[in-house]
Amino acid sequence: MTMAVDVRALSKRYGQKRVMDGLDLEVRPGVTGLLGPNGAGKTTLLRCLATVLAPDSGEMRIIGLNPADGAQRTELRRQIGYLPQDPGLYAHFTSAQMLDYIAILKEMTNRRQRAEEVRRVLTEVDLTAQSNVKIRKLSGGMRQRLGIAAALVGDPGFIILDEPTVGLDPEQRMRFRTLLSRLGETKIVLLSTHQTEDVAALCERVIVYRAGQVIFDGDPTGLAWQAGGKVWSTAERPVGDEVYWRTTEGRYRVVGARPHDGEAVEPTVEDGYLRLLAEAEEEVA
Ligand SMILES: Nc1ncnc2c1ncn2[C@@H]1O[C@H](COP(=O)(O)OP(=O)(O)OP(=O)(O)O)[C@@H](O)[C@H]1O
Structure with a gap:
């Protein structure tokens, strides 16, 4: 049994809307996080991988099996554990x-x-x-x-979880992280989430997905460093369109250009993620 997910040139559209456009992806055992804004196409990708939704074109090999083939798909479904959003x-x-x-x-x-x-x-x-x-x-x-x-x-070999930590209290979230880390020692675990802390705590790999494209693929530290040298703490509310929020200490945390009194702050995974999305938006604009 090949413990890997291998996807080549996967495409999917709903009517005129292209949600996935020639996606290539490989996933190995371990915990891989899938981050992306609402509507990025994460659920669509997970549903294709879970063999619930057929892609329009492209090839998939999941644990050595081809889901386009009826008999192999049946065998594969025994090997897949899927938590849908609902x-x-x-x-x-x-x-x-x-x-x-x-x-x-x-x-x-x-x-x-x-x-x-x-x-x-x-x-x-x-x-x-x-x-x-x-x-x-x-x-x-x-x-x-x-x-x-x-x-x-x-006990499936490929576990797909779509926003699994929604609604969990902090104690159960910790417990869940422990469970996932253990599963990731031998299985392929792919989780879609909006929780950057979960990604930082338990994923060895993170994929950022936006508009059907992978815009980052690396480890959480690498994602955090997408905002390296661009995270600041300042006493004054920033002007302009930088991403910022007020911290519990009553200061402003800014991701972007340095405010005039800005002090450099170590970036988190969330900072890196926000910076990456902001850059992607700028490229489109
Ligand atoms: N069955 C469907 N018919 C038409 N459009 C759809 C269908 N399912 C999803 N879409 C559209 O495809 C795009 C991607 O949706 P998808 O649910 O895959 O995104 P997502 O990244 O999982 O979003 P979220 O973080 O909000 O769950 C969205 O614009 C959505 O409106």
Whole structure:
């Protein structure tokens, strides 16, 4: 089994709108983060990789299998765990029933084996106590964790998570980071997120995606340094169109040109990301 995702010249349009245009991408085991503004096309890419959506053209090899081929696609789906943005959980099922159902869809026919698998994934996301609680009674964060558990059923080699940390409290987010880091030791984990702190904390690789194009591919430190020498702390509210915000210390953090009293600040992943997007906007303008 080739533990890699290999995508060549992938294109997708919705009507006249071109969302992906000849995308080339390789993803290896480890945790890879996909960052990008709303509407960049992240979900479209993830849905293609999850074999939920067929691209218009291009080639994919995922764990050595070709999803364009029916038999290989079926085999591949056993190897993929996918958390969509809206996981479509059944409100009247309990957590355990939902996961058991997913295990059945993944063709786990042995009832005892399934029960064990359900227990395992519930433990992974700290939902054992909610095992027999109906989904409609779970909090938003608990539902999100159940969605993550669903993606882990059957121990897939390729895990695709679309904004997995939405709604998680800080403790559960930490727990989730630990879980993902562990999974990334042997599996291909691809997560789309708007949380640059998650990317900084757990991704060894980050891809920034904008308007269907990869505009950065490297490690989080490299992304942070996209704003190297361009992050400032200043006492006065900046004028002009630089990106800035007020910090808890009551100063302004500016990403862009140096304000007249600006003191240089070490860039974060968020700074680098914002700078990169601002530069991409400038190029288009
Ligand atoms: N089924 C569809 N039909 C028509 N247009 C679509 C469809 N799905 C997505 N789009 C459009 O394609 C573009 C990319 O959407 P996509 O959901 O892939 O972006 P995204 O990067 O995941 O965004 P977000 O961060 O907001 O989730 C958007 O302009 C969106 O409106």
